[in-house]
Amino acid sequence: MSYAAPIFAPVRPDAQLPPVSVNLYSDTQTRPSPAMKAAMMEAELGDEQHGDDPTVHALCDRMAALLGKEAAVFLPSGTMCNQIAILTHCRPGDEILAHESAHIVGSEGGGPAALAGVSVRGLRGPRGLFDAETLRAAFREKRRNAPPQSLVEVEQTANFGGGVVWPQAQLDAVLAAAHEQGLATHMDGARLMNAVVAAGIPAAEMVAGCDSVWLDFTKGLGAPLGAVLCGAASFIDAAWQWKQRLGGSMRQAGLCAAGCLYALDHNIDRLAEDHANAAVLARGLAQLPGVTVEAPETNLVFFDVAATGMTADGFAKACRARGLMLSTMGRTRVRACTHLDVDRVGVEEGLRIMRAVLSAA
C-alpha cells in the first residue's frame, strides 16, 4: 500500500515568500478578534458529547430559531455538515442532484462516494445555479436498474458560480420540484448569511423549502471553528449518530460555540461592508488591461486573466511574491474574496499590487 503524496501545497508556509500584506485568498483566513476571543474565554462549558455544554445548546437553539427549523447540531466544519446531511438523507447506491460546480462535487475529497456510497449527478446552469426545468429533466423514472434519487442539493451563495445569490423564486421552484418528486432538499449554506444580507430576505424565509441547511462560522463570520446543521428534530437525531460515528462529537466545544454566538451578534450586518468592498474591487479590476471581471453579488470576485497572457497560477504567484494572496479557480480564473480582515485601504493596496504585476509582465 502506498499513499499519494500531498498535492495541495504548501503544507507549511513557504519561508522564502514575503509576509502577506493583503489577504484576499478566502474569508476562511480571518483571525478571531480580541473581543471574540474574550467571549470564548468567558464561555460556560460542559461535555458536549454528553449533552452538557450550555454554550453549545445556546448556539444550537439560536440557529434553529434563526433558520426556522426544529433542531440543530454543532459540528466542527462545513464539510462535515454536508457529509453528515448526505449520510442521513441517503442510502448507498442513491443519486444526489446538485450543480456540477458544487462544493460537494469537487471540493470534499469525493466524500459522497467515499462515505455515503452515493453518486452525484451534476446539473448545468449559469453561475452555479440551475432551474426547476433542468432539475425535472434530470429526474429518473423509478426502475430496478436506475439509481434511486433521494436528495437535491443547492449552494447558497454558489461559491464557484461567483458568490451568486439564488433568486428566491428560482430557489423556491427548485425545492418545490424536488419535494413533488419525493426527494429531500439540502442547502450548503457556507455563506448563507452573505446571501441573506445581500438579498434582504430573512434567513428563515430564504431556507423555508430546505429540509436541512447549515451555516459556516469560519467564512465571513470570522470564527475560528464551527458550523451548525439544522433540520427537523428526527433528522438531527439521526445526524447526531453520524456525528458520533465520524468522531465529530466533541467535549468542551462551548469554547468554540461562544465564538459563533459572538459572530451572530456582531458579524452579520457588517457583511454588507465586505460586499461593498467586493464591488470596489471589481470596479478596479475592470480597469486592468486583459482582466475580465464577473460582476460580484456578495464577497467573492471572480475574474479571468486569459487575455493578459498569464495563467491564473502564474498571476497568483506573481501577486503573492508582492504580498497579495489570491486563490485560483481553473486555468485562467482567479478568485478574490473580501472579509472582515480587509478594509477599503487593503482592497486599494491589492489593486495596486495587481496593476504592478500586470505592468511588469
Ligand SMILES: *Cc1c(COP(=O)(O)O)cnc(C)c1O
Ligand atoms: C468552505 C465551503 C464548504 C466547506 O466548509 P468547511 O468549513 O471549510 O469544511 C462547503 N461548501 C462551500 C460552498 C464552501 O465554500
